[in-house]
Amino acid sequence: MRWSLVVPAKRLGAAKTRLAPLTGGGHGSGHGDGHGLHAELVLALLADTVAAGRACPAVADVLVVTDDERAAAVVRALGARTVPDEPDRGLNPALAHGARASGSAAVAALSSDLPALRPGELAAALGAAAAVPRGFVADAAATGTTLLTAVGVALDPRFGRGSAAAHAASGALALTGDWPGLRRDVDTPADLREAAGLGLGPATAALLPRLPRPAA
Numbered sequence: 001m002r003w004s005l006v007v008p009a010k011r012l013g014a015a016k017t018r019l020a021p022l023t024g025g026g027h028g029s030g031h032g033d034g035h036g037l038h039a040e041l042v043l044a045l046l047a048d049t050v051a052a053g054r055a056c057p058a059v060a061d062v063l064v065v066t067d068d069e070r071a072a073a074v075v076r077a078l079g080a081r082t083v084p085d086e087p088d089r090g091l092n093p094a095l096a097h098g099a100r101a102s103g104s105a106a107v108a109a110l111s112s113d114l115p116a117l118r119p120g121e122l123a124a125a126l127g128a129a130a131a132v133p134r135g136f137v138a139d140a141a142a143t144g145t146t147l148l149t150a151v152g153v154a155l156d157p158r159f160g161r162g163s164a165a166a167h168a169a170s171g172a173l174a175l176t177g178d179w180p181g182l183r184r185d186v187d188t189p190a191d192l193r194e195a196a197g198l199g200l201g202p203a204t205a206a207l208l209p210r211l212p213r214p215a216a
């Protein structure tokens with residue numbers, strides 16, 4: 001079975017506010033304005049996630065839901081398709097829109113902040129997901145979700161705080177395996193240090209030495 005991956009990306013300057021301390025946070029950091037180091041860091045996390053997805057043999061195509069032109073250009077250069085961020089009602093409606101736009105019967109929503117993701121572990125998780133109508137992979141903290149899958153049924157995404165429990169309550173099966181890069185989402189500076197310990201993708205690795213506050 002080959003999958004369509006749907007990856008959400010809100011505007012770079014508005015995303016990942018909890019990482020602002022790493023990029024200086026204030027004036028000149030680019031946090032909030034879509035430029036500068038903050039946007040570059042958010043973009044690097046997205047680029048490494050998309051590149052790993054594209055390199056996964058179980059993935060037929062990657063669809064990024066975004067209105068950010070810079071993010072769209074970067075992921076297209078990596079071989080992803082892009083669709084506008086519709087209906088502009090937040091993360092879950094954007095993912096449902098992307099899932100429908102993919103036109104695929106096997107759809108997986110993937111977090112956009114997985115810089116240590118390996119194509120092989122994604123393939124293993126998607127292999128497990130092929131056996132169930134809906135499945136999910138919890139993040140390293142076991143409270144959030146990094147992957148939500150659907151085969152022949154609606155994706156019905158419930159990302160957000162406590163999403164692992166919400167996905168389980170909606171009938172999705174928790175998929176478990178030794179997939180450290182797939183689980184290691186990066187919301188905080190400490191998360192980025194842990195991702196660095198697993199091994200970062202090239203975009204995030206290249207950015208790390210440029211951060212004013214060392215992350216790793």
Ligand SMILES: Nc1nc2c(ncn2[C@@H]2O[C@H](COP(=O)(O)OP(=O)(O)OP(=O)(O)O)[C@@H](O)[C@H]2O)c(=O)[nH]1
Pocket residue numbers: 008009010011014015016017018019065066067085088089090091094111112113160187
């Ligand atoms: N396309 C799209 N993506 C979204 C939207 N809202 C959130 N996302 C993406 O979903 C992921 C989780 O977003 P949030 O939980 O809002 O916050 P965050 O950007 O991770 O970070 P914090 O500001 O630090 O909480 C990020 O990859 C966002 O880019 C949306 O309305 N549209």
Ligand SMILES: C=C(OP(=O)(O)O)C(=O)O
Pocket residue numbers: 139143144145146158159160161162163164185187
């Ligand atoms: C949206 C989620 O995560 P975060 O906000 O941490 O990126 C989630 O885990 O469902």
